Amino acid sequence: MSEDDRSWGQFVEEVPDQSLLAEFEGAEPHTAAEIADAIAVTEYEATSKLDALCRAGELRRKQIREEPPLTVWFRPRAAFVGEDGDDRPVDERVDELLKDMEMPGVSGMMRDWRRDAVRAAFDRLREAGELDAEAFKRDVYPSHAAGYDEPEPWWEMIAERLGDLPGVVDPRWGGETWRYDGP
Known part of the structure; x- marks a missing residue:
């Protein structure tokens, strides 16, 4: 196909999701x-389409540079949990993901507190089915502050990781509600 022919391209609807997703090997952006x-x-x-x-x-995106703008798309880690016949209970899969998840903090104890806070946020979302950021701050932050003095930086740390857990659906662009669609 020549460059001129390709400039008109296919209609986005004609590109099968699986064809596009097949271009993503692992979580490489x-x-x-x-x-x-x-x-x-x-x-x-x-x-x-992305x-x-x-x-x-199915995918997540991140702007990694503002000038000139550069955005990358990648498959969330949760997309790989349950592949290859992994039928372990969701709690086991979440524990494994949290164990491997990078956490901020200067000590192992601080990182463990933050893993516990992400787990508590996950458990609360799983229980409720749907929550917004304010509900997480109200319901989870007081008992799982994880060394944060204010709920805003705590929530940023939680939100950055919560969407990587199985069954968690990030709010759609412009939305505010987090959902749990897992078992």
Whole structure:
């Protein structure tokens, strides 16, 4: 396909989700330009499809540079839990993910407190089904402050990790509600 032919590309709806997701090996991030080249569509169409998969919870995105802007998309770690016939209970999978999750803190004890705080937020979401940030701060922060003096930086630490756990659905762009859709 020539560059001119490709500039018109396929309609985004014609690109099967699985074809695009197959370009992601593990959790390695990719730019829209890399994906566009791999699936032979325009960068604009690739960006539209990548954003749609983010809204569906299949991918996550992160802006890694503001000037010039650079955004990458990647599969959340939770997408790999349960693959290869892993039918362990969700609590075992969450414990394993938390054990391997990078946590801020200068001591092992502080990092453990923060793992416990993420686990408490997960458990509260699992119990409620849906929560917004204010509910997490109200219900979980007081008993699991994990060394944070204020709920805002605590919530930033929690929110950055909570979406990587199985069954957790991040709020859609512009939304505020976190959901648990797991077993």
